[in-house]
Amino acid sequence: MKVVMTTKVDIASMNIKQKLIENFGFRENEMIFDGNQVYKKNNILILTTNDEMIYYDGLDLEIEKQLGIKPEIIAFASRHSSKQKLPTLTTHVTGNWGNAMFGGKDQSLAIAEPNAMKLALLKMNELNDLGWTVCYESTHHGPSELNVPSFFIEIGSSEEEWKNDKAGEILAETIVYVLDNYKKSKNKTAIGIGGGHYAPKQTKVAFETDLAFSHIAPKYAHPLSKEMLLKAIERTDGKVEAIYVDWKGSRGETRQLAKALAGEIGIEFIKD
16 A cells, blocks of 8 residues: 655645545545544555654554554655745655754665656656746655655745645646556666755756666765665665766765775766
């Protein structure tokens, strides 16, 4: 069973949930999760909680406990916030390269599903008639303690965008498309190193090539340890075939570590 996770404390999350129910035939069923009605269509459930989702470590285990169902993948429908209030449609996997400031644990990464995130990126871009920025975000915030693949898909970056009906429709359609198709998608999976929070080079490369990114470590998270790079590879669903480095957007010791590690474990090193 595939899960769309929403929360009552997030305007964008409720916007996306409403569009899923209105436009895609999700119906109430007999199940209750965290005191809230569960909606279902085919093999997809919409679950709702009452608190911020970034702190929901162990969500997959809680779903199994409350519903008797082990989720195959979790798509978190969420808002994105930024001081710049840039209108965005974004996707990323969660985790913390260093200290946990917003959920999850220190130096802990959730399991990335690169094909799902790439499909989300491409579908949002295809549907985007708002003129907003569509991009990856680097790996950040919680939850990090999940034993199934997951990804966040977000409307940014202020209340005006969070409640935008068209944005809600785009993300609802994207989520259904991704959950129906991500296992059929065939791409080359890469770990992304370097650049800013919105991963401009990784986003451009994903649009133009067959690369699908797993965890992305921005420059502000450098220097990275070998242990964390190996963890990023390990915490990826499927085989990682490359390490991609935004060369100018990385610190020297981290880009050299990435190059050496690629050679050591026998995967492609891509320098851009």
